[in-house]
Amino acid sequence: MATNHIVDARAIHKHFGTLHVLKGVDLKVDERELVFIIGPSGSGKSTLLRCLNRLEEPSSGSIVVDGIDMLNPKTDINHARRRIGMVFQSFNLYPHMTALGNVTLALRKVAGKGRAEAEALGRAALERVGLAERADHTPGQLSGGQQQRVAIARSIALEPRVMLFDEPTSALDPELVGSVLEVMRGLRESGMTMIVVSHEMGFARNAADRVVFMDDGLIVEQGPPAAIFETPSHERTRAFIGQIQRH
Amino acid sequence: MIEAFFNIDIMKAAWPIVLTGLWNTILLSLIVVPLGLLGGLILALLASIKHPLVRWPLMAWVDFFRAFPPLVLLVLLFAGLPFAGLELGGFACVAIAFFLNTGSYYGEIFRAGIDSVPAGQVEAARSTGLTRMQATRYVVLPQAVRNVMPDLLSNTLEVVKLTSLGSVVAVPELLYEARQAQSITYNPTPIVMAAVIYFLLLWPLVRLLSRLENRALAGRR
Numbered sequence: 479m480a481t482n483h484i485v486d487a488r489a490i491h492k493h494f495g496t497l498h499v500l501k502g503v504d505l506k507v508d509e510r511e512l513v514f515i516i517g518p519s520g521s522g523k524s525t526l527l528r529c530l531n532r533l534e535e536p537s538s539g540s541i542v543v544d545g546i547d548m549l550n551p552k553t554d555i556n557h558a559r560r561r562i563g564m565v566f567q568s569f570n571l572y573p574h575m576t577a578l579g580n581v582t583l584a585l586r587k588v589a590g591k592g593r594a595e596a597e598a599l600g601r602a603a604l605e606r607v608g609l610a611e612r613a614d615h616t617p618g619q620l621s622g623g624q625q626q627r628v629a630i631a632r633s634i635a636l637e638p639r640v641m642l643f644d645e646p647t648s649a650l651d652p653e654l655v656g657s658v659l660e661v662m663r664g665l666r667e668s669g670m671t672m673i674v675v676s677h678e679m680g681f682a683r684n685a686a687d688r689v690v691f692m693d694d695g696l697i698v699e700q701g702p703p704a705a706i707f708e709t710p711s712h713e714r715t716r717a718f719i720g721q722i723q724r725h
Numbered sequence: 726m727i728e729a730f731f732n733i734d735i736m737k738a739a740w741p742i743v744l745t746g747l748w749n750t751i752l753l754s755l756i757v758v759p760l761g762l763l764g765g766l767i768l769a770l771l772a773s774i775k776h777p778l779v780r781w782p783l784m785a786w787v788d789f790f791r792a793f794p795p796l797v798l799l800v801l802l803f804a805g806l807p808f809a810g811l812e813l814g815g816f817a818c819v820a821i822a823f824f825l826n827t828g829s830y831y832g833e834i835f836r837a838g839i840d841s842v843p844a845g846q847v848e849a850a851r852s853t854g855l856t857r858m859q860a861t862r863y864v865v866l867p868q869a870v871r872n873v874m875p876d877l878l879s880n881t882l883e884v885v886k887l888t889s890l891g892s893v894v895a896v897p898e899l900l901y902e903a904r905q906a907q908s909i910t911y912n913p914t915p916i917v918m919a920a921v922i923y924f925l926l927l928w929p930l931v932r933l934l935s936r937l938e939n940r941a942l943a944g945r946r
Contacts, residue, residue, distance in 0.1 A: 531852055533848055533852060556854045556855065556856050557854065560853070560854040562852070563853075566849060568845055570845040572846065572849075574867045574868055574871065583855070587855060588854040589854075629849075632849075633852075636853060636854070
């Protein structure tokens with residue numbers, strides 16, 4: 479299947495038991511594009527994100543990422559996932575390892591790098607998120623913002639083609655959000671393709687190429703940030719934007 | 726009293742015998758503890774397979790060997806297996822009985838430890854391309870073991886104490902040798918010696934356990 483999109487998801491359905499969480503979602507993302515997904519909780523936006531690297535198994539549909547058919551049983555999913563970085567709301571750093579250990583684990587065990595090379599790459603990744611001097615700290619010794627930046631370093635060290643962010647700043651104290659957004663902005667400027675589930679409207683407004691509004695398992699509308707935020711065409715979008723802007 | 730329980734001459738005479746018993750107890754522990762840990766780890770890893778064909782037999786296995794008194798199991802192996810044409814000797818019988826019995830206990834502890842690691846840990850590991858096995862080995866197990874260290878240690882204490890069951894099937898461990906010495910000398914002093922040695926052997930472990938438990942409590946606060 480020829481496609482110019484780095485992410486091409488079609489007709490994604492996801493059922494959890496009797497719950498129909500995704501009801502036929504199409505999402506195409508261009509290379510170097512930053513797509514923001516917004517929507518009320520339970521709208522399926524996180525589930526959609528988690529389907530893209532198959533942390534969640536879609537019930538039906540097709541997903542092609544960087545030319546790899548993610549749902550083909552013959553696809554080496556572990557190999558494919560190396561190209562798709564993921565950052566979680568709760569950071570999910572390995573608490574028994576140092577920051578550097580967190581970053582180098584997959585470099586060594588998945589990418590097959592030797593210790594010295596993995597550590598050099600790991601330190602470079604930590605440098606990119608501004609935490610080179612914290613390499614030997616454990617997650618417990620780091621602030622939430624620093625932990626999330628280590629988590630970003632853990633992903634970018636593998637040189638992914640796409641990065642998925644699942645509410646990366648929702649668990650952070652307000653004064654720590656800025657440092658994480660700063661790192662994300664740097665990634666964007668370096669040309670990384672990013673799909674971000676988040677309600678950081680200010681960031682979406684000046685960094686996103688496109689905002690996707692989801693509700694009840696479907697994409698209601700999408701477009702440039704200005705269009706979605708200033709002149710949404712659907713009532714549900716308007717209501718949602720109004721609600722979050724009041725906060 | 727002192728003549729009967731703390732007789733110095735008897736101690737001197739019995740010492741070599743009791744010492745042999747001590748070494749055999751240590752040797753036995755060094756065999757059955759790792760064996761139990763290994764068996765437990767296998768059971769705990771199998772428990773992560775939710776398929777009914779694995780789950781139900783596994784549950785039956787663990788329940789059975791936890792409910793079955795280890796002494797009965799040991800005697801059954803020792804007295805029963807020869808009738809099946811299998812002459813294993815006391816030492817091997819103890820090893821097998823402990824593998825079955827303590828493995829089931831260790832297994833439940835490991836399982837609780839694995840369950841205590843948040844699902845997000847595995848998701849993070851898998852998202853970077855680690856296989857299920859790698860995620861288990863490098864991310865889940867180290868945290869699981871750390872979380873249940875006091876329980877593992879506590880169970881290990883029980884296992885070392887249980888090695889005295891070996892005396893029933895003539896394994897020359899500490900209690901068995903002490904009783905041999907007692908029957909030769911017609912004096913209970915060797916039993917007292919064994920009791921003191923058991924205490925000295927296990928007391929450091931008990932102290933360590935207390936410290937771990939206190940630290941775990943402090944960490945939860």
